[in-house]
Amino acid sequence: xxxxxxxxxxxxxxxxxxxxxxxxxxxxxxxxxxxxxxxxxxxxxxxxxxxxxxxxxxxxxxxxxxxxxxxxxxxxxxxxxxxxxxxxxxxxxxxxxxxxxxxxxxxxxxxxxxxxxxxxxxxxxxxxxxxxxxxxxxxxxxxxxxxxxxxxxxxxxxxxxxxxxxxxxxxxxxxxxxxxxxxxxxxxxxxxxxxxxxxxxxxxxxxxxxxxxxxxxxxxxxxxxxxxxxxxxxxxxxxxxxxxxxxxxxxxx
Amino acid sequence: xxxxxxxxxxxxxxxxxxxxxxxxxxxxxxxxxxxxxxxxxxxxxxxxxxxxxxxxxxxxxxxxxxxxxxxxxxxxxxxxxxxxxxxxxxxxxxxxxxxxxxxxxxxxxxxxxxxxxxxxxxxxxxxxxxxxxxxxxxxxxxxxxxxxxxxxxxxxxxxxxxxxxxxxxxxxxxxxxxxxxxxxxxxxxxxxxxxxxxxxxxxxxxxxxxxxxxxxxxxxxxxxxxxxxxxxxxxxxxxxxxxxxxxxxxxxxxxxxxxxxxxxxxxxxxxxxxxxxxxxxxxxxxxxxxxxxxxxxxxxxxxxxxxxxxxxxxxxxxxxxxxxxxxxxxxxxxxxxxxxx
Numbered sequence: 001x002x003x004x005x006x007x008x009x010x011x012x013x014x015x016x017x018x019x020x021x022x023x024x025x026x027x028x029x030x031x032x033x034x035x036x037x038x039x040x041x042x043x044x045x046x047x048x049x050x051x052x053x054x055x056x057x058x059x060x061x062x063x064x065x066x067x068x069x070x071x072x073x074x075x076x077x078x079x080x081x082x083x084x085x086x087x088x089x090x091x092x093x094x095x096x097x098x099x100x101x102x103x104x105x106x107x108x109x110x111x112x113x114x115x116x117x118x119x120x121x122x123x124x125x126x127x128x129x130x131x132x133x134x135x136x137x138x139x140x141x142x143x144x145x146x147x148x149x150x151x152x153x154x155x156x157x158x159x160x161x162x163x164x165x166x167x168x169x170x171x172x173x174x175x176x177x178x179x180x181x182x183x184x185x186x187x188x189x190x191x192x193x194x195x196x197x198x199x200x201x202x203x204x205x206x207x208x209x210x211x212x213x214x215x216x217x218x219x220x221x222x223x224x225x226x227x228x229x230x231x232x233x234x235x236x237x238x239x240x241x242x243x244x245x246x247x248x249x250x251x252x253x
Numbered sequence: 254x255x256x257x258x259x260x261x262x263x264x265x266x267x268x269x270x271x272x273x274x275x276x277x278x279x280x281x282x283x284x285x286x287x288x289x290x291x292x293x294x295x296x297x298x299x300x301x302x303x304x305x306x307x308x309x310x311x312x313x314x315x316x317x318x319x320x321x322x323x324x325x326x327x328x329x330x331x332x333x334x335x336x337x338x339x340x341x342x343x344x345x346x347x348x349x350x351x352x353x354x355x356x357x358x359x360x361x362x363x364x365x366x367x368x369x370x371x372x373x374x375x376x377x378x379x380x381x382x383x384x385x386x387x388x389x390x391x392x393x394x395x396x397x398x399x400x401x402x403x404x405x406x407x408x409x410x411x412x413x414x415x416x417x418x419x420x421x422x423x424x425x426x427x428x429x430x431x432x433x434x435x436x437x438x439x440x441x442x443x444x445x446x447x448x449x450x451x452x453x454x455x456x457x458x459x460x461x462x463x464x465x466x467x468x469x470x471x472x473x474x475x476x477x478x479x480x481x482x483x484x485x486x487x488x489x490x491x492x493x494x495x496x497x498x499x500x501x502x503x504x505x506x507x508x509x510x511x512x513x514x515x516x517x518x519x520x521x522x523x524x525x526x527x528x529x530x531x532x533x534x535x536x537x538x539x540x541x542x543x544x545x546x547x548x549x550x551x552x553x554x555x556x557x558x559x560x561x562x563x564x565x566x567x568x569x570x571x572x573x574x575x576x577x578x579x580x581x582x583x584x585x586x587x588x589x590x591x592x593x594x
Contacts, residue, residue: 009352013338016349020340077336081397084303084330087353088322249305 003091010095014073015102023069027062031107034058041119048124052132053214055111063104063140067147070100075153077251090241100144105137131216135209138229142206145236154244170199205229254281256405256436262311264297271297273460284437286451288545293457295440296333299407303330329398333409335390339382343374343393346382347400354401364400372396372426388419395426408439424449444541456548464548471544477537478512481505482529489527
């Protein structure tokens with residue numbers, strides 16, 4: 001049995017368990033509330049920009065919940081029974097990841113269907129919807145891959161802290177600026193700027209992906225952004241699978 | 254051929270040694286019982302064999318290969334704690350696990366049906382795992398391990414959290430599994446279990462296998478009784494000896510091997526008739542128990558006479574043992590709570 005088939009069956013197994021656990025009700029309830037608050041027909045018609053920006057942010061939040069819940073299903077002693085078979089560690093982690101994507105993308109699909117039937121966007125055709133959806137879905141895949149990487153079974157605690165610290169440093173531009181920045185010695189400020197620039201580079205596809213999703217403008221270099229998003233997803237997953245394969249497995253609980 | 258070979262395997266957690274040079278050979282086709290108290294490192298050893306953990310030092314070979322992932326499909330595993338994915342029915346769960354083992358189609362259905370039947374799960378096959386008794390859940394554990402017809406079965410404390418009835422059920426099931434002929438490594442701290450199921454036993458204590466023996470060399474006729482007396486006159490002794498060849502006695506001790514209620518009554522009556530004071534009457538200690546206690550006490554004496562660093566290590570082991578016991582208690586109360594809910 002090849003690794004892809006094993007991955008598929010483990011994803012189905014995890015998804016099946018997640019649905020039976022009833023936790024999917026949280027996603028369904030959150031989606032219903034989000035639809036009521038943001039996407040149903042109010043007095044003014046909804047614009048495509050508003051739809052993609054709001055749906056993009058809402059789905060990111062929902063993916064954090066879904067990712068944490070499903071990845072936690074994999075990090076418990078019942079996993080030993082699955083891993084003691086021919087399943088393999090790569091298909092185990094990828095199966096969990098695909099289950100997260102299935103729920104997250106599924107919920108986005110549900111939002112789109114609700115909007116299409118109850119509050120259709122007159123100025124958005126199918127092509128426009130596809131162009132806005134691709135970077136949005138890739139951003140969800142990116143976030144899910146990042147969550148998989150930060151699971152305790154994949155990275156040890158010091159590494160997780162280090163990754164989070166690097167992300168915080170990359171985002172520090174919005175926290176450390178203006179007066180604080182000018183009060184720092186010039187050499188420190190330059191060093192901080194250089195580090196921010198380097199560290200924020202991997203985050204660029206995610207941010208530009210969000211911008212393209214909203215604008216659906218693929219002119220110029222923007223066309224390569226989804227490709228960059230895809231490569232970043234593959235890179236993060238490869239790192240997560242490699243780290244999981246190298247680690248000793250001591251599940252939580 | 255040795256199915257399992259361990260040479261000087263060391264393993265520690267955060268600097269606390271758990272295994273300190275375990276060397277072990279398990280030949281093909283036997284049932285090897287690894288005896289040891291909670292926290293002795295039995296689960297660690299099994300997780301090393303499954304490739305979940307890696308040894309700090311030493312060599313592990315299974316089926317002659319150093320690459321444990323090559324033999325994944327040949328090994329079945331029954332975990333210590335009854336922690337399975339309990340939202341599925343028994344049949345669904347076995348079906349999924351069979352999928353992960355590389356089975357599919359008609360073969361998968363046939364294997365699932367066969368193990369459901371062989372493990373006595375037919376009546377509960379379509380019930381959710383969460384609705385089963387612990388004994389039944391452990392039967393599912395054994396069924397899933399046998400699903401891919403493994404050459405080697407690793408069983409960790411199969412009856413640890415079961416009531417006496419559940420224990421008996423599982424022991425009977427394992428006795429049936431034993432007849433299939435696959436090699437079994439079973440970790441346990443129940444001596445009766447080892448006596449009933451194992452061909453060979455090894456005692457894991459202080460992070461090492463401190464003694465090994467074939468159980469056939471430890472066998473003794475069952476049902477022996479030892480009567481201790483204050484002092485026995487010669488007349489009573491000769492009367493007892495004449496009573497039956499099953500009676501062996503010296504001045505302070507009479508052994509009845511094998512014991513029967515009639516013989517025991519006769520001996521007691523004779524002793525009372527001769528005015529002998531009976532101090533105790535007790536079943537003779539089991540030979541495996543004697544072997545275990547002798548090995549552990551001998552090891553403890555050696556430990557006491559050794560140098561200070563050993564004592565320090567023993568101290569760290571106590572910390573680990575304490576932590577493992579705490580986790581076990583916590584797990585038991587969690588299990589009870591979830592059962593209650």
